[in-house]
Amino acid sequence: MSTSQHITAPLEFYFDFLSPFGYFASLRIDALAARHGRVVAWKPILLGITVLKVMGMKPIFDTPLKGAYIRHEAERYLRLHGLKLKRALVTPTMNPLPAARLFAWLSEHLPHHAKPFARAAYDAYWQGNIDICTPETLAPVARTAGIPDAEFARALKDPEAAALLRNAVDGAIAKGVFGSPFFIVDDEPFFGVDKLEHLDAWLAKAPYAVAPHDVTAV
């Protein structure tokens, strides 16, 4: 994968509002990228399409053995990072489409409001325990993100929002994105919040030049 021609391209951060690890990554990715002079393009995906339909897997919290482990890992992450969630770590029942469509529409039409909206939506969902799937629940989120009420109403009515999200998800799949969080920088893919340290090392040095301190295998 060539990198030279994309060296100043944004780092891509793929996320689903329903993903706790996507939420965790959303709290760190911009600061991490900024330390390397990089900006982050946030991009919506739908785990209901990538994981359930394309990969043919169960929701992670319903997967035998792995579901319990991932819950434990998420709780460990929360303790390590001094975070608390107001929502249980179980398979979500909320429809993520309205929030994801709104985000896709904002990314196209009001790009400066897109990331603030995503942050506010993540906060409402994971910290406010609010199902952000109706105009009534999304309106305060949009207001928090500084989106004028008229633009919010326009976005909700615009059928282009669904097409924009579909294009975004198809584009992500075409790039091999399957989970949340997923990062691509200079064509290099990283999956999972645990990869933020690897991504940090990747951005800091030439590819593959960084060795962990405990390599004994070289």
Next chain:
Amino acid sequence: MSTSQHITAPLEFYFDFLSPFGYFASLRIDALAARHGRVVAWKPILLGITVLKVMGMKPIFDTPLKGAYIRHEAERYLRLHGLKLKRALVTPTMNPLPAARLFAWLSEHLPHHAKPFARAAYDAYWQGNIDICTPETLAPVARTAGIPDAEFARALKDPEAAALLRNAVDGAIAKGVFGSPFFIVDDEPFFGVDKLEHLDAWLAKAPYAVAPHDVTAV
């Protein structure tokens, strides 16, 4: 999960000979644990049981989207650690039972030869590109591990080997182990070779006391 009563118990390392990431972990785990004054108990699992049967998933290299990503990630790991494999990163066709049974038998009857056998088997499989699934292919592996020919012959004939492996795999599943590599230390589980740094931090300090350098979410 309580830790105090197990503080000097061995760190458990679960692995499948067919797992490239298990192989990667096998090259680092003992040195990592030793730096913290801990010993490692190597324990066999069978991904054909945990992943395919219990979890109901496809082999990882055959999983859409994730298969290609994992191959890329393994190749990145190899470059980062200055390693090369003589075997392709595809879904394995070799039967892992003979090697895993032998390892389970050695763990019970010749414990000092078990880990040397596992290292030699991993080396033969991933570096020698040898299908270690017959008496003929396993014999040189056993010899490399210093196992007397008579004991090797005895192990091959002993029906207890299958029962020992079955017990080991059942015991792993009962502890929530599902993948390779998987680590348990003081009842705390860690899945994946990427978790070695987390495990290192866990062993170095009190639980949850270690914060990564780029935490902005606290």
